[in-house]
Amino acid sequence: MNRALPVSLALAVFGMGMMQGPAPDAPPRMNAVAATSRTAVSEWDQRIAALSTRGDLRVLSTREDTMLAGRIHTRYAQVYKGVPVWGGELVRQEDTAGTLTVFGNLYEGIDIEPRPTLSEAAARRTLEAVHQGGRLFPAEVDLVVLPLSAEAEAMTFVLAWRGQILTGTDARVIFVDAHSGAVRLDYTDRDTQTAVGKGTGVLGDPKKMSVTGVGATFQAQDALRPPTLQTLDMKGDPLRIESILIPAFPNTIRPTDYAADADNDWTDGGVVDAHVYTGYTYDYYFKRFGRRGLNDANTPVRSFVNLVKREDLARNLALYGDDILDYYVNAFYLHPGVMVYGVGLPPPFTLGGQRWNNFAGALDVVGHELTHGVTRFTSNLIYQNEPGALNEAFSDIMGTSIEFYFQPAGSGSMQADYLAGEDIATAASFPLNGIRSMQNPTAYGDPDHYSVRYTGTQDGGGVHINSGIVNHAFYLAIEGGIHRLGARVTGVGAANREQIEKAFYRAFTAFLVPSSNFAAARAATIRAATELYPSNPAVAAAITQAWAAVGVN
């Protein structure tokens, strides 16, 4: 029997070199590889080359590093006489100078007959008989070498047919011995803690909550979307968030920090909307642009809610001063991936002539803040002056686009429009809902034309003010119309809003740099439209006209 792989692996593990001739058979065991030193990675480079040449390692994938430029990650699968060894893999990280690390596990001492005596058809029948009503899905079964012990020194190997069986409530991965026909391993491949509950949002609307069952309760940890999306309930303790964020976040999160509900029928509107709308925002970016989260690599997002209690407003103001108002009437993004939502003001308090509800209750607000994360991971527009106004405008644009994606168009509560924050900032002495308008920025005191832009130093050089100019250009590119100063724009129409959204997204995430100004944004969005819709010049034309209408040329 060919013992080449066990021998070579044993030699590799013990640093004896692979071409030094026969050696005693290695006992069956798993070798955990964690090579990070220059010497170790150099040795592993040679071993990987030799193992690959012998066919004992096979390249599974090669991917560029999405977080550190210039790095490549190559994943290798261990193979025994042509049969993959289940769980046997190495991952090598390289840059232009060579290998940086090698991690993984390789199995040694495999000595089995690699040709099955149990036919694939018989294996299929066995697999489907393990669980009543179970069906193979996908239909393929594959042959693997199955290591059979978690204890490295007491390991055996069997040749096994592996298949996934769906039972309706579970997805079982089952291994059938390819010689004896016995079931060797049967485990669930489905996160059994996944749970979907009901929730009632800030505005009393029903929603589904993707959460995690933990013991007898449910936690606001989304178990269905790819990234970690968690909502943490500070239970009115304004100091708790600092103790979580500052020392060693996220390891400082305690299980009791997660928003929880005993019956999976969630009634805290702030928790519900922060959690659900974070998921919606992820969904929008994925479905519209194929983007996977803030950094396009599923970086975690943790939302903090209930940092204070509304009824504690007076006491908190006395204790902490006006700074505490950020936890009442603001929502903000902390890089990377932390969202903080204000709870709003208790009646009858108003601010700026408006009543303020929990900030998590507005989908466009959630989308706006999370988009700041996207900006940080892409153009990283400097939060001052024109770049800062572009930063704010991109958040408004994406927040509004998310609203249009998930909500019906209209002017009522939880309806999509070109206002920002209209669902949580409602008219009192100030007659309008919301805090900004993309359709009519001047109604909120913001400029709608470059000629009347704010040039002072307040608000970071007018980041929340001059965003109105860019926002209005976005609005005109979609809806068209006549600018207040007379310029006519032929928009693509609401039904084609996706075209403008994509052009702006592409420009802001792929073409702009931290110091980009309005003129650069104009050029970038026109270019993006031309690239995306080469056979539909109307898109670029709409954007060109829109920028011209707001005085950006």
Add this chain to the structure above:
Amino acid sequence: MKNPGTGMPIALGLFLIFASPSLAQDRQPVSSSTGQAPRGKSRIEVGLAFAQTIGTSTFSSSQTIREYAEDGTLNGSYEVGGAPGGAFDLQYNLSEKFGVRVGAEVFSRKSTGTFDAKVPHPFFFSRPRSISGTQADLDFQEAAFSLTGVLRGRSGKWNLNLEGGPAYFSVEATVAEKLSYSDVYPYDTLAFGGIVSTTKKVNPFGFAVGLEIGREITSAVSVVVQGRFTQGSGDIDVNGAKIKIKAGGARARIGFRIVLARKKAGA
């Protein structure tokens, strides 16, 4: 249990069963003097036959499924295919023209289910995902027991029997309890992965009618060919949903009918 449309055949069967003794006596006694079977032959016959169902039968289901905090639907349409089986009967001849038969037949059939479902979305209310698929080889075990009156006719070595009467069915049907599917983020579509099945039993009453032609090959043994039709239906409960199961159908049989020898006096 109400079986629409079975009244006439059952009435015919009951008529044949209960009316036949008097008819026999009135018209054609087996023996003009004693009413007994011809010398050397018993009144009892045994039938053994290979049977084959003809055609298919169908039934359907409509269920509510609870997923992701919301109700969805699972509809199934089952077509039960033909299958070979076996039949046995015991017949007591009241006269040359009339008899009573107790029969049993067993079939191991397979059904194919066609399913369509609306499965709730994990993230949104009122945005169900549609899925459809087919699952073959679902078991449908069927046994039928009948008590029929037999009208007998004879011409030379040829026999002609007409029977009819009530029937009792025992059906074990494998049906869908849930759907197996796979979905991946963003969960807007599903891939059909089959069903999670459950096997349910139902015992409906119905009727059986048949026409049999036999050819004597010896004085005690005949080769018989029979056409038969049985029907019954009953409900099974799957997760609170009623599914009406249809049993029976047309069958063709071929086999033997054996007249048991009568014991000789003093033997």
